[in-house]
Amino acid sequence: MKERYESKEVELKWQRIWADTGAHNTDTDPSKPAFYCLEMFPYPSGKIHMGHVRNYAIGDVIARYKKMRGFNVLHPMGWDSFGMPAENAAIKNKVHPTKWTYENIESMKAQLNRMGFSYDWRREVTTCSPAYYKWNQWLFLKFLEKGLAYKKRSFVNWCGSCETVLANEQVIDNKCWRCDSVVVQKELEQWFFRITGYAEELLKGCDELKGWPERVVAMQKNWIGRSEGVEADFAIDGSDEKIRIYTTRPDTLFGATFLCIAAAHPLAAKFLSEDKLSGLKAIYGDVEQKEGVFTGKYAINPVNNEKIPIYAANFVLMEYGTGAIMSVPAHDQRDFEFAKKYGLPVRVVIVQEKDGKPSELKEAFEDDGYLVGSGEFSGLSSSDARKKIGKFLEGKGLGKVTVNYKLRDWGVSRQRYWGTPIPIIYCEKCGVVPVPEKDLPVILPEDVVFSGKGGSPLLDASEFLNVKCPSCGGSARRETDTMDTFVDSSWYFVRYCSKKDEHPFTKENINAWMPVHQYIGGIEHAVLHLLYSRFFTRVMRDLGLFGFGEPFENLLTQGMVCKETYKCAEHEWLFPEEAKDGKCVHCGKEVEKGRVEKMSKSKKNVIDPDALINRYGADTIRLFSLFAAPPEKDLEWSDQGVEGASRFLNRIWSIINKNSSSASAVGQIDMKALSPQSAGLLRKTHQTIRKVTVDIDREYHFNTAIAALMELINEINPFAPASEDDKRVLAFSLRSMLLMIAPFTPHMAEELWEAMGQKQSIFSEAWPQWDDELAKENEVELVVQINGKVRAKLSAPAGLSDDAASKMALDDERVKPFVEGKEIKKIVVVKGRLVNIVAV
RNA sequence: GCCGGAGUGGCGGAACUGGCAGACGCAAGGGACUUAAAAUCCCUCGAUGCCUAGCAUCGUACGAGUUCGAUUCUCGUCUCCGGCACCA
Numbered sequence: 019m020k021e022r023y024e025s026k027e028v029e030l031k032w033q034r035i036w037a038d039t040g041a042h043n044t045d046t047d048p049s050k051p052a053f054y055c056l057e058m059f060p061y062p063s064g065k066i067h068m069g070h071v072r073n074y075a076i077g078d079v080i081a082r083y084k085k086m087r088g089f090n091v092l093h094p095m096g097w098d099s100f101g102m103p104a105e106n107a108a109i110k111n112k113v114h115p116t117k118w119t120y121e122n123i124e125s126m127k128a129q130l131n132r133m134g135f136s137y138d139w140r141r142e143v144t145t146c147s148p149a150y151y152k153w154n155q156w157l158f159l160k161f162l163e164k165g166l167a168y169k170k171r172s173f174v175n176w177c178g179s180c181e182t183v184l185a186n187e188q189v190i191d192n193k194c195w196r197c198d199s200v201v202v203q204k205e206l207e208q209w210f211f212r213i214t215g216y217a218e219e220l221l222k223g224c225d226e227l228k229g230w231p232e233r234v235v236a237m238q239k240n241w242i243g244r245s246e247g248v249e250a251d252f253a254i255d256g257s258d259e260k261i262r263i264y265t266t267r268p269d270t271l272f273g274a275t276f277l278c279i280a281a282a283h284p285l286a287a288k289f290l291s292e293d294k295l296s297g298l299k300a301i302y303g304d305v306e307q308k309e310g311v312f313t314g315k316y317a318i319n320p321v322n323n324e325k326i327p328i329y330a331a332n333f334v335l336m337e338y339g340t341g342a343i344m345s346v347p348a349h350d351q352r353d354f355e356f357a358k359k360y361g362l363p364v365r366v367v368i369v370q371e372k373d374g375k376p377s378e379l380k381e382a383f384e385d386d387g388y389l390v391g392s393g394e395f396s397g398l399s400s401s402d403a404r405k406k407i408g409k410f411l412e413g414k415g416l417g418k419v420t421v422n423y424k425l426r427d428w429g430v431s432r433q434r435y436w437g438t439p440i441p442i443i444y445c446e447k448c449g450v451v452p453v454p455e456k457d458l459p460v461i462l463p464e465d466v467v468f469s470g471k472g473g474s475p476l477l478d479a480s481e482f483l484n485v486k487c488p489s490c491g492g493s494a495r496r497e498t499d500t501m502d503t504f505v506d507s508s509w510y511f512v513r514y515c516s517k518k519d520e521h522p523f524t525k526e527n528i529n530a531w532m533p534v535h536q537y538i539g540g541i542e543h544a545v546l547h548l549l550y551s552r553f554f555t556r557v558m559r560d561l562g563l564f565g566f567g568e569p570f571e572n573l574l575t576q577g578m579v580c581k582e583t584y585k586c587a588e589h590e591w592l593f594p595e596e597a598k599d600g601k602c603v604h605c606g607k608e609v610e611k612g613r614v615e616k617m618s619k620s621k622k623n624v625i626d627p628d629a630l631i632n633r634y635g636a637d638t639i640r641l642f643s644l645f646a647a648p649p650e651k652d653l654e655w656s657d658q659g660v661e662g663a664s665r666f667l668n669r670i671w672s673i674i675n676k677n678s679s680s681a682s683a684v685g686q687i688d689m690k691a692l693s694p695q696s697a698g699l700l701r702k703t704h705q706t707i708r709k710v711t712v713d714i715d716r717e718y719h720f721n722t723a724i725a726a727l728m729e730l731i732n733e734i735n736p737f738a739p740a741s742e743d744d745k746r747v748l749a750f751s752l753r754s755m756l757l758m759i760a761p762f763t764p765h766m767a768e769e770l771w772e773a774m775g776q777k778q779s780i781f782s783e784a785w786p787q788w789d790d791e792l793a794k795e796n797e798v799e800l801v802v803q804i805n806g807k808v809r810a811k812l813s814a815p816a817g818l819s820d821d822a823a824s825k826m827a828l829d830d831e832r833v834k835p836f837v838e839g840k841e842i843k844k845i846v847v848v849k850g851r852l853v854n855i856v857a858v
Numbered sequence: 859g860c861c862g863g864a865g866u867g868g869c870g871g872a873a874c875u876g877g878c879a880g881a882c883g884c885a886a887g888g889g890a891c892u893u894a895a896a897a898u899c900c901c902u903c904g905a906u907g908c909c910u911a912g913c914a915u916c917g918u919a920c921g922a923g924u925u926c927g928a929u930u931c932u933c934g935u936c937u938c939c940g941g942c943a944c945c946a
Contacts, residue, residue, distance in 0.1 A: 155921060233862045233941075240861065240942060247946080265946060278946090305944060322870080338945045345946085351859095352944055424945050554924080645883075652939095654870060663896095666883085667921035672898090725859055732882090735899095752871065801878045806927045808878060846926055852877050856926045 019694050019773045021676060023671035025635025030085075030766040033131060041779065042136040046530040048239040053089035054079040054531045056253035056511055058539030058547070058681060059096045063103060064122040066129045066653065068579040068617055068643075071538065071627050075640045076576055076649050076718070080670050081715055082761035091533050093136055094514040095328040096143030097123050100151075101503045102180060105436040108468040115436045116464060119146055125710040129627065133636045134764050141514045141846075150513065151438040152459030153522050154505055157554075158441055159452050160561055166212045167430075169450070173282065173302075173336075174429060176204035181468045181473065182433050192303075203302055209440060209499065210427040212551045217423040219567075220552055229572030231650065234544045240547045243424025248408045252277055252317035254285075255325055260287060261317055264339030264422060266368070267349065269403035272392040273367035274344040275357065277317045277328045278310065280336040281611040289313035290330055298332045308333050319344075320416040321407070322393060331356065334414055339422055347382065353381040354748065367392050368400060430502045435466060435475045437500030443777065445487035445494035451751065454488050460496070474498050507547055508554035511569060523563045537570040538649075541567045544575070577652035579643070581623040583612030591622045614654050625655055633773035637763035640665045642764055644720040666728060667766055670759070673734060674752060674770045680745035681753075687746045690743070699737055703751040704793035706730040707786045710758045724762065730755055749774075754786040802827040803854040820847040827853040 036042060046052075047689070053229065057077035060070055074095075081093035097119075104115035111118075123144065130137070143150060161167035175184040177194040184194060189201050213220075221242045224235050242475045254261060261279065265271070279286055280299035294311050301309060317328050333352060334343055347357035347364040357364055358790040366376035368387040376390055386400035395403050411417035431440065439460040441453035453460055463482040466475040476482060476498040487494035511534055515527040548570070555569040584592040586602035586609055593779045594674035597609040611690040630639050642663035647653040674681060706726050734752065739745045753774065760767035760780045771780040795816055800823060802810040810832040814823065827833055833855070840857040847853050 054867055058923080126903095231862095236862055237941060243942095243945065245945075263946085267946075303944085333944050333946095335945065343946045350946065352946075355944095426944095429922075541940080648871085651864095651871090656870070656884070659870070716874085721870095722882080725872075726881055799878080803877085803927075806877095806925095811878070844926060848877050848879085852927090854877080854926055 019675055021675065023668050023766070025637060025667075025765075026632070028317050028769045029134060029636050032765045033134060034769045035768075035779075036134075036136070037131075039779075040137050041781065042518065043140060043498075044090065046137050046527065047090045048530075049787065050088060052092065053081075053084045053536075054092045054534045055084065055536050056092075056094070056514070056534045056538070058537070058543065059098050059507070059510065060126065061101060061103070062097045062099050062122040062126050062765065064125055064685075066126055066133075066627055068625055068627060070130075071639060072579050072643045072649075072653060073538060073540065073576055074130065074133065074135050076574065076645050076720075077536075078133075078640075079135055079714075079720060079761040080536055080538070080718065082764060082781060083785070085781060086757070086761070086783065088784065092141075092514065093138060093832075094141040094143070095130065095135070095137040095139070096141075096510060096514070097126075097145065098503065098507055098510075099123065099146040099279070100437045100500075100506055102182075102436065104146075105434060105468070108436075111566075114464065116146070132631055132671055133627075135641070140517055142518070143445050143510050143513050145438075145510065146436070148459045148461050149518070151462075151506070153509075153513070153710040154438040154501060155441040155453070156276050156455065156459060157509065157558075158501070158505075159455060159458075160806060161211060161557065162452055164557070164560070166557060167209060168212065168214065169203060169207060171201045171207050172554075174206050174208055175201045176206075177201055180268075183429060183431060199401045200744065201584045203299075206431075206806060207429040208429045208506070210429050211549075213428045213555075214423060214425055216553050216556055217244070217425050218421075219556060220425075220549065223552065223568060227573075228569060230570075231573065231575055231580035234541070234575060236549070237544045238549055241425060241549065245422050245424075247339075247422060248404075248411060248417050249420050249801075250320055250344070250411050252320060252344070254328070255316040255318055257315075259285070261328070261342050262340045262417075263342045263344045264420065265344055265423075267346065267400075267404070268407040269369055269386075269389060269392075269395075269398075269400045270349045271319070271321050271344065271407055272389075272395070273346040273348050273365045274319055274325050275347060275365055276345045278331040278343050278353075278356070279313075279328065280334040280341040281330050281332060282336040283330070283334075283341045286313070286330045289315055289328070295330065297349045298330055303335070304332060308359065309353065310356060310360060313361075320411065320414070327362070329360075335502050337426055338424065340413075341589050348379060349382055349384055351382040354379070366390065372399075373397070391495065405754065428502075428553075430505055431499040432502055433474050433498075435468075436463070437490060437503060438462075438495045438505065439476075440499055440501055442497040443485055443487060443494045445490060445492060447492055448487055448489045448494075451487055451489050451494070451844055457488065462500075466487075468638040474500075476500075504547060504550050508550045509558065511551070512555075512558070512564075522559075525564060528564045531738070532564065533566055533568055533572045536572045536574065538574045538576060540578075541575040548573075559718075574649060576649045577647065578616040579653050579655060580614045580616050581625065581655040583615050583621050583623045585610045585612045585618050591620065593622045596622075601812060616652075617655070617656050625799075630660065634660060634664050635667075635765075638667055641667065641724065641762055643766060645724045646721070647723050648717070648719050649716075666731070667763060669731060669735070670766070671770070672733065673771060677739075677748060677752065678773065680739050680748045681773075683742070683745035683749040685742075685746055687750070688743055692743055692747070695737065696739075696744050699733060699751055700792060701795065702730060702733050703747075703754050704788045704790075707754055707758065708790075708793055711785070711788070720762070723758075727755060727759055756780065757783055757786050798850045800826070800850075801852045802830060802833055804833065805856060808852060809833055809836055818850070823847050823853050824855075825857060 055077055057074050060546040083090050085091045099119050104119050107113055107118045108115050109308055175189045177199055178183055179197050179199040192201055194201055221244055224239050227235050243351055245266050246269045249262050249264050251260040251262050281295050290313055310329040313328045313330055315328045316325045345353040347353040348366045349368055368389050369376055370387045372388045389396050389398050389403050407417040441460045443451045447453050463479045466479050468475055483496050484496055485496055513522045515531045516524045518520055538600055551569050556567045559567050584597040586592055587607050588607055589602055600609050602609050615621050642660045646659055664682055709726040710723040713719045739748050756767050756771055767780050797813050798816050800812045800814040801808055810830050837857045842857050
């Protein structure tokens with residue numbers, strides 16, 4: 019055994035052994051309980067970053083721990099490898115996306131292996147491979163058969179820079195989630211998935227997500243956005259036509275003083291010239307301004323036959339409800355502002371107190387209250403009125419009670435090359451024809467030109483584009499749009515259950531592993547990916563592929579990896595090395611120590627995992643990133659903290675080195691003959707096993723588990739064995755410590771395990787067990803409080819009765835002065851911990 | 859505005875169902891070893907006060923409350939972070 023710990027040598031050695039022995043391969047095994055540990059797969063950008071390191075380190079500890087606890091663990095990894103960066107690289111550097119992507123995968127895979135992550139690579143999923151995306155296409159056809167995929171013309175979020183359509187979820191603050199350019203509305207023919215058909219079920223299912231962070235469930239619920247209300251018909255004065263509006267406040271129906279329709283509403287085009295409407299459409303969805311145009315028409319309020327003007331307004335959304343609203347300025351702030359702007363009347367129909375009087379409003383009164391000026395409904399509470407007015411409208415055939423969702427159908431078409439071709443053919447005679455299953459996969463042609471200008475390169479790929487119609491054999495044209503990459507990631511977790519050469523929907527494989535027991539990934543996917551996956555899983559269930567609807571039983575959203583930043587007034591963000599002695603190296607100005615921010619290239623506070631691995635080794639990085647914070651919280655990267663982790667590993671190394679002669683001691687420990695020193699170490703060891711196990715099992719609090727191991731090391735360090743029993747205790751303690759640290763720092767654990775004379779991999783060992791009896795302290799520190807204040811600490815035998823503890827406390831010299839001459843009202847005893855004497 | 863979450867030493871963070879606040883680590887200070895440095899090891903480390911080997915008082919954002927006892931529970935206030943936001 020070497021004197022010094024050489025991380026690189028040790029780590030490469032064990033990585034080679036693991037690969038050679040197939041240590042991380044998993045096959046189904048009915049004799050053991052299954053555990054599916056999954057981390058969100060990365061986009062293969064070419065280099066891993068600290069966020070990946072943290073995410074995958076957490077997953078790896080869980081996988082290795084569960085394996086030692088006797089589970090058959092599935093721990094796969096793959097590549098979310100379709101998407102725009104590959105295409106952008108093709109345009110910029112003239113590299114084909116295929117070559118670029120696969121090279122990136124190779125280098126990232128090497129990095130992941132260098133971190134010592136325990137993946138079964140036989141199950142690797144690469145979404146850009148035809149073998150994978152064939153099944154995207156197959157699922158698309160099934161969606162089509164079930165009416166869950168359809169085409170419609172609609173306004174879409176369009177990113178001019180990426181030249182593609184974006185899903186609502188990909189628009190952040192009206193900007194593209196990838197490139198930050200402003201998103202505009204554009205009308206296009208698009209394929210949609212009918213996720214709204216599952217809105218209710220997805221919402222109800224939220225309550226079963228017991229193993230998910232509350233906030234993620236809240237975000238999903240919020241996104242689905244269910245509301246109850248009524249749809250009501252307003253007749254148009256002097257016409258047979260009607261306008262159907264949606265409202266959640268039918269109790270305010272008598273207060274409607276005008277009506278607004280979306281600019282894209284079919285009737286708007288009838289009443290107004292395209293000229294006038296285009297002005298509204300241009301500011302559609304603009305939160306800053308509310309604009310409207312009077313249509314010249316009037317509507318009849320169905321409850322009081324009042325004539326009210328109809329406006330077209332930019333703030334009314336065509337996608338939500340019916341695309342038309344009744345405007346009640348007294349009880350809706352938006353309508354209030356609109357009414358003030360255009361001089362429309364405000365009529366109060368809800369008052370706070372029963373039988374209250376309406377008064378002049380400075381802003382809309384949006385709370386519930388009691389109805390006034392509402393005919394037969396006056397006097398009712400808002401909630402009663404909502405029900406009664408709903409029924410009234412239904413009874414008269416003027417409307418109905420309905421449920422609405424903010425959730426929209428999922429637009430999946432992308433005007434891009436690097437994605438799954440949508441398996442559709444357009445024939446002049448037969449129309450839209452799905453590609454027959456036997457012709458799948460529709461392969462993305464390799465031989466295309468990336469000009470970077472306008473539209474998808476597929477539009478110029480004539481061999482791909484021109485096909486025979488599968489139905490009539492006539493000449494036809496392929497769909498050139500490709501699928502949103504979120505389709506790829508909506509079912510990849512099912513693909514892992516089977517090996518590469520097996521059919522992806524082999525039921526016994528899926529049932530052996532799914533649902534995922536522990537999913538780990540970033541909070542940024544709280545709605546997008548997780549909602550789509552829940553939707554897909556339900557559709558796959560309804561296709562009869564398996565019997566469950568929720569894909570992820572437990573979800574852990576790890577925090578971001580952050581680091582301090584430096585800023586100069588003139589040169590903005592600075593690299594740490596640009597801030598010498600608090601001065602900017604470029605201009606000499608004072609450097610401002612910025613906030614701790616998420617690592618990002620633009621803020622110049624990233625740390626390169628490669629550099630750290632070379633300097634400290636993978637185990638040190640793993641240990642630090644698990645120790646510095648609990649997994650769900652943000653982690654602040656600290657160079658000194660890494661040093662500390664490295665020191666700790668060196669300490670372990672030298673302790674094993676120093677004690678190599680005792681380390682292999684075996685045999686029964688004679689409990690009765692133990693020295694106090696040995697008894698103490700034995701007790702501490704059992705306590706540590708208990709603490710580490712409980713901390714990992716409860717919320718994966720690795721930081722406190724590691725802290726407990728550090729305490730144990732601190733106690734082992736000065737231990738000098740004098741007898742054979744001492745050696746046996748020490749050996750037991752060292753072995754337990756290594757077993758417990760193994761999931762965190764697997765390479766070092768294997769090496770030291772071997773150095774202790776063990777022949778098998780440490781991961782074939784069972785997790786150590788503790789004995790509550792041996793973990794018990796025989797002396798406890800009894801805290802004595804008088805009126806809640808600590809006055810003394812006594813050493814007492816464990817298992818003392820309440821009475822004996824009270825007596826002991828009262829007899830103590832330090833306690834006496836505080837109770838003398840006072841009446842003892844009460845004595846509270848917490849067993850083995852505390853006595854509180856209440857004296858007045 | 860609405861919905862989440864958080865606020866504890868110089869710093870990252872501990873404290874299980876209400877029972878010793880500050881585990882563990884980092885930084886800092888002191889010491890040992892060394893020709894010297896690094897590495898390593900040992901000690902100190904919330905604040906204040908005092909008759910300074912000790913003891914007392916204060917202390918978990920702030921203000922109340924419940925309780926023998928509150929970082930933990932309840933109510934109110936402030937600040938910060940995240941998400942959603944014309945969804946009728």
